[in-house]
Amino acid sequence: MxxxxxxxxxxxxxxxxxxxxxxxxxxxxxxxxxxxxxxxxxxxxxxxxxxxxxxxxxxxxxxxxxxxxxxxxxxxxxxxxxxxxxxxxxxxxxxxxxxxxxxxxxxxxxxxxxxxxxxxxxxxxxxxxxxxxxxxxxxxxxNRHHSLDQQLCRWLLLSLDRLPTNELVMTQELIANMLGVRREGVTESAGKLQRAGLISYHRGHISILDRTGLEARVCECYAVVKKEYDRLLSYHRTG
Amino acid sequence: MxxxxxxxxxxxxxxxxxxxxxxxxxxxxxxxxxxxxxxxxxxxxxxxxxxxxxxxxxxxxxxxxxxxxxxxxxxxxxxxxxxxxxxxxxxxxxxxxxxxxxxxxxxxxxxxxxxxxxxxxxxxxxxxxxxxxxxxxxxxxxNRHHSLDQQLCRWLLLSLDRLPTNELVMTQELIANMLGVRREGVTESAGKLQRAGLISYHRGHISILDRTGLEARVCECYAVVKKEYDRLLSYHRTG
DNA sequence: TCGCTTCCGTGCGTTAGCGTACACGGCATG
DNA sequence: CATGCCGTGTACGCTAACGCACGGAAGCGA
Known part of the structure; x- marks a missing residue:
């Protein structure tokens, strides 16, 4: 359409x-x-x-x-x-x-x-x-205060908010580049999330299984940003 | 006057x-x-x-x-x-x-x-x-990539650029709050700079003795910011 | 002068993340 | 079907920074 x-x-x-x-x-x-x-x-x-x-x-x-x-x-x-x-x-x-x-x-x-x-x-x-x-x-x-685990959750949620689906095409290597950390660090943190049943991934494809679970693990930074976006950009379609 | x-x-x-x-x-x-x-x-x-x-x-x-x-x-x-x-x-x-x-x-x-x-x-x-x-x-x-030593240099230089004198009134505790690190960490880094003869400080008063020396130790972040400020704000007094 | 607070130094164990190295399995390509 | 690469898992030693604790010294006020 x-x-x-x-x-x-x-x-x-x-x-x-x-x-x-x-x-x-x-x-x-x-x-x-x-x-x-x-x-x-x-x-x-x-x-x-x-x-x-x-x-x-x-x-x-x-x-x-x-x-x-x-x-x-x-x-x-x-x-x-x-x-x-x-x-x-x-x-x-x-x-x-x-x-x-x-x-x-x-x-x-x-x-x-x-x-x-x-x-x-x-x-x-x-x-x-x-x-x-x-x-x-x-x-x-x-970057200063929070653990890689938390930052990964923040990154996943920020991406998810901007995506129509629950799946993102993204290798751990690329995520590491984004976050400015080692690839191995992402592997470890992502592994925890997968073992906890919050996400599942396979060769560059990540599916979010439990968004609420991610929100429970993320640092406050995610909420601060989201709240401010909602506040500043909550206009109505006018035309 | x-x-x-x-x-x-x-x-x-x-x-x-x-x-x-x-x-x-x-x-x-x-x-x-x-x-x-x-x-x-x-x-x-x-x-x-x-x-x-x-x-x-x-x-x-x-x-x-x-x-x-x-x-x-x-x-x-x-x-x-x-x-x-x-x-x-x-x-x-x-x-x-x-x-x-x-x-x-x-x-x-x-x-x-x-x-x-x-x-x-x-x-x-x-x-x-x-x-x-x-x-x-x-x-x-x-915050992500550079050592506390370098960040302290950056912070000192950014402050110095905005000050008429070479002395700043600032305890290590306060600097730590600014940088989001431990006070002891600032003590250590500042100690190095003092032993190197770049600064001297005493109970909340810091004097910069060798600005060039600081610039030699600072990470690239300082130059990036300074260059961009110069570029964007290099207007002439018009009135 | 005494006493208190502020500021700085130092030491110690702990930890998160780094750098490096390597191994393994999918997947593609020939 | 063989080869090779890519994405991922894992391990190990290392370092910067942390949390905590304490001590000393300078300055200030009473």
Whole structure:
């Protein structure tokens, strides 16, 4: 059905008024994003912003030695490329597709123009950016204070919230890159979760069996972020 | 001399056009901020934004158990209270004075009004916010990957950049709270720096003796943040 | 001068996570 | 069917940082 390819599956686009949406709609270009694809490189000017509909994009900080850490994750609730409307044009971080799917993209100049009209979109984007800031801040805290077990639960839940299914295609190696830890560490923590019956996985496919169980093990960071997202992004579809 | 109390010691205010500055100037209220004073509490609506001139403000994430971690630091280059113009009104983090001094504050409604005029100030604030985001992201990475020794160097250098002198009034206990580590850990790391002749300290007073030496020991995170601040905030005084 | 608090030093056992190495089984590819 | 790679399991020593405990010394107030 047609709705499968509706840009308004993205929550930001869905919250626009009819007029504003109509202005943008002709310029929205659907793109299929493959796992591992890069949407933004450190220091490079992005040509588009991306509105995910059913994919997940990780924002990663990469260090000189190649090690990386995920600082935030973006799904249908958000947008990739905030530096375009924030005015900096580039960021020092990368944006990598963590879960394949599709998104709609818009040329950089168009989002800037719309943003500068001080439209509803501007307010939406700013509130979204503030939510993103909260996610980054909480990630910093979590990295400092919480165990790998807890961080894995947080990561699984954040991913799950942005996914239509209970299954994610993701090797332990990749999760380790996201969390900035060893692959073996993920194996151990994931093993605990599997033995506890909360998840099951096999060669790059993880199924969440007991979401409530994960929520019982996760640190407070997950709830803080979720609450703030709900608070800042609980707008109603207006158009 | 009068300049000592010039709001335009704050870089954001300094970058405004004459007109814009004149609009705000009558409403700028000078406040002296004491060490440890709180400018923002988690979840509470701020009544003012603050433009520091010679003080330093830490943005802290506080957890349920009371442990905290600094996620960013703000000096004369910035502003405290971005949630007011970003639209969220509140944040889950605290803002605490880390180094006493003065700031100018502006009622929340006034900054919102000026922001919504799509003025120069809007662009400045957005670029500043992006710089702040970079600092938070890099803090997350640093928490994950770098040693306490390196993080202490980073913290000292970030503070030093926002201070007129080479001396900071700060106990090791407080630094530990900022970094989210044990006090004893700070004692050890600071001891190394002192034995190496880079700093000297005594009962809550730290003097930086060899800034270059600190820069040689710090991790890349410091440079990444500094470079991004320079890039995003290198505007010229226009009015 | 006494006494108290604050700040810093140090030592010790514990632990989470690291680096490394290796083994095993699926799955794909030839 | 053989080969090879990829994803996962496991083990072992190592280190940074932790929690805790205590001691000393500097400063402050009475």
């Amino acid at each position: 047609a709705l499968q390819h509706d840009p308004r599956q993205n929550h930001l686009l869905a919250a626009l008024s009819r007029d504003e949406y109509q202005r943008l709609a002709p310029h929205l270009e659907r793109v299929d994003l493959r796992l591992g694809e890069s949407l933004a490189e450190s220091g490079k000017v992005m040509r588009h912003v991306y509105f995910p509909v059913d994919c997940i994009v990780s924002l990663l900080c990469v260090m000189e030695d190649g090690d990386s850490t995920e600082i935030a994750v973006v799904g249908a609730e958000g947008i990739v490329g905030i530096s375009l409307f924030m005015g900096g044009e580039t960021t020092p971080s990368r944006a990598v597709v963590q879960s394949a799917g599709s998104a709609y993209r818009l040329k950089g100049q168009l989002i800037k123009d719309e943003f500068d009209r001080a439209s509803t979109l501007q307010h939406l984007l700013l509130r979204y950016t503030q939510a993103l800031i909260t996610q980054m801040a909480q990630t910093a805290v979590c | 009068a300049l000592q109390h010039d709001p335009r010691q704050n870089h954001l205010l300094a970058a405004l056009s004459r007109d814009e500055y004149q609009r705000l100037a009558p409403h700028l209220e000078r406040v002296d901020l004491r060490l440890g004073e709180s400018l923002a509490e988690s979840g509470k609506v701020m009544r003012h934004v603050y433009f520091p001139v010679d003080c330093i403000v830490s943005l802290l994430c506080v957890m349920e158990d009371g442990d905290s971690t600094e996620i960013a630091v703000v000096g004369a280059e910035g502003i405290v209270g971005i949630s007011l113009f970003m639209g969220g009104e509140t944040t889950p983090s605290r803002a605490v004075v880390q180094s006493a001094g003065s700031a100018y504050r502006l009622k929340g409604q006034l900054i919102k009004d000026e922001f919504d005029r799509a003025s120069t100030l809007q662009h400045l604030l957005l670029r500043y916010t992006q710089a702040l985001i970079t600092q938070m992201a890099q803090t997350a990475v640093c």
